[in-house]
Amino acid sequence: MSKTKDNSNYVLFIASSSVILNIVLCMKLFGSRGGDKSDGLTWSRKAKEEAELASSMDCSGQREAHLPMQSVLQWARLLSFLSRLSCRCKREHAARSAILISGWHRLSYSYTFGDRHEYISYELEKLIRKLHEVVGNAVTDGRYIVFGVGATQLLNAAVQALSPDNPSFPARVVASAPYYKAYRTQTEYFESKRFKFEGEASIWVNSSDTTRDIIEFVTSPNNPNGQLKRQVLTGPNVKTIHDRAYYWPNFTPIVGPANEELSIFSISKLTGHAGSRFG
Structure with a gap:
């Protein structure tokens, strides 16, 4: 008799436990659908x-x-x-x-x-100016802001804009090693009679030829060493494109706002969204 009673208690315990477990699971399931606090999301x-x-x-x-x-x-x-x-x-x-x-x-x-x-969205332009003001990495007052599908597109757009209209005297496009590979590949790919990539900037330091414009890419800070570089060439026929894609405080200390005539920034370096092409 005692053994039968024990078996009955055991069966009752298992059955009640199963019912309680199902109730808890149902509450968890339907409760998680009720609001944002239990939807499983955290940082997103x-x-x-x-x-x-x-x-x-x-x-x-x-x-x-x-x-x-x-x-x-x-x-x-x-x-x-x-x-x-x-x-x-x-x-x-x-x-x-x-x-x-x-x-x-x-x-x-x-x-x-x-x-x-x-x-151009005036609202977006206003926020870009505000962003640079907060970071302190660029002077934007009195400057034009041009948007592009990533900094790479803007690099060649700048070369196109700075090159002379006269094809008899194409601009020399140069850079100081190490430099972003696209400076060369993109310039050569879109090469026209108005500009031509001609390698290392230092080669032209002592050049006396002022009949042709020189467009120098200045990568500052440089990748991968983070060095803040200056332009190598000077003179009335020299124009510079400052690539400031990495001039954000998560890559290098901000020593002061960039104040060149033409600077190019990229949002993907700031936010870490490498697939977001906006410059």
């Missing part, structure tokens, strides 16, 4: 909220939705203090660097301001 939650806000706006491709870039500016302020202190900086502050875009949103070719159509 803020990006998700911003994407939800953007997706709720009417955006047909001819209108713009400008979200506050406070997270980007906070990220810039953070980098200006951290400099090289931690190689895990971006991962440790992942929520501030996360970007999430809804798949059905797209950019128009132009921006509407009243009855005018412009190809």
